[in-house]
Amino acid sequence: MNLTYCNFCTKKFSNPYNLNKHLKQIHAKSEVGTDGAILIQKPKLGSEQIQDVSILNTGKTKDIMENKQYIKHPEERNYLKSFKDKKKKSYNFLCDQCPKQFIYLTNLKSHMKTHETGAVSKKHSKKEKKCVLCDHICNNLDMLSHYEQNHNISIQNSNMVFSNIEDFYIWKDKYENETNSLFIKNCNTLREGYIYKSFKCNRSGTYVSKSSGIRHLKMKGSNKINGFCPAAIKLKKSGEEYHVHVIHTHVGHKTAIGHLNHKKSEREILAAKIALKIPFDDILDEIRDSISDSNLKRIHLLTKKDLYNIESSFNLHSTTIRHQNDLVSLESWISEMQNKTDHFIL
Structure with a gap:
């Protein structure tokens, strides 16, 4: 790293801009030449020549470079930017409804939502709810008032x-x-x-929808x-x-x-019957026989598909899967092997 030295206090600076700022703030009043300029020497270059660095009475500044050339104001700012290797930001995305400019397209798209009037945004806050009877959107408490005042509910x-x-x-x-x-x-x-x-x-x-569109939505x-x-x-x-x-x-x-979904207690009762190897048709016939006109519940709409789902969720459809928890399944397998008369070596 090339360092620039202050001749008055021998401080080191990696940036000529910092050296110039240091000279103005620390040595501006005491170390001044006859023509109103600060006189310093650059030890790193091995030069004993006194060099003009900053002109105080005009406000113009000069910076020391490796080749001993000076860059006068106003080119100084461009030099500092190139020294810091900063790229100038380009605002390529312009809003067609206001003077604002944006660097990234995503920022422009987010800004365009602020110009929407009378339109319902596709993405809104989770706290905001949509009226099922119209397109009004508001929070929970306001929605209750909306149903009462606008829909007479x-x-x-x-x-x-x-x-x-x-x-x-x-x-x-x-x-x-x-x-x-x-x-x-x-x-x-x-x-x-x-x-x-x-x-x-x-x-x-x-x-x-979480599907890929291969299956159709259920009939109900x-x-x-x-x-x-x-x-x-x-x-x-x-x-x-x-x-x-x-x-x-x-x-x-x-x-x-x-x-409605089947309740947990109902699913456990059905799982117990499936574990006893009761045929699905017998389970369905027993439930349908309990139907009455005044007491129709969700359990009475039970289908074989529901029984297969319960069988799968309770791991009752296969003897190879003893338990959803791998540790419990392993312990069950070890217990089964110990009870066998034939011993084997793994």
Whole structure:
């Protein structure tokens, strides 16, 4: 690295600009020649000649270079830029609606969204919800007011108190069975002495396909209604009690059992029957015999495809897979080998 030295205090500088700044700030008042110029010597060049570096009375500056040539103002700035090897930024992307310029195309595209008027942005904040009855977009609280004021929908809600969390989940299962609805976890906050849980309607939200387009969408359609359903359950622990706020009103869909999932308890009962090698047809006949006109539930719509899915999720379809957990599967295999009379060497 080529260093430039100050003749007055022998400090070293890697940049002539820093040396020039140092001379003005430290030696400007004391080390001045007869013509108003600072006189310094450059030891690195081995020269004893006194060289003119900065003219104070005119504000013009000069910098020392390796070949002892001087660059006068205003070319000095261009030299400093080339010395630092900085490239001048080029603003190639111009906004056609305002004077702003951008270096990158992505910045221009992001800026163009600020000029959208009356159009719904494709990507909006997760906190913003879309009305299922129109194209209005706002947050949750404003959406409740929007349904009441613009669509004349009465939002019904109630509050309850539970002494423990187990009673809450018992009530939740009973409420879902009575209303043919399903509430899935939307938010969960657990801290010492504080619990907050939020459950939303499983039909609320926008359908986002994760497939490559090879398979067709199922006949009954997606569970999502491409909009916001206000029905929700919010639980908050206050002291030793659990306070629950329930919004009962569903908007944009009917409480149809075809869009519900099988409950965990029902899946476990079916898995136990499959483990006992009960034929699928017998399981389906038993469930269909329990159907009544006034008590039609999601379990009554059970199909063989559902049984195959349950069999796969509980690892009941193959003897080679003993357990989803590899450690448990290995222990089961070792126990099976130890019980065999024939010994073998691995």
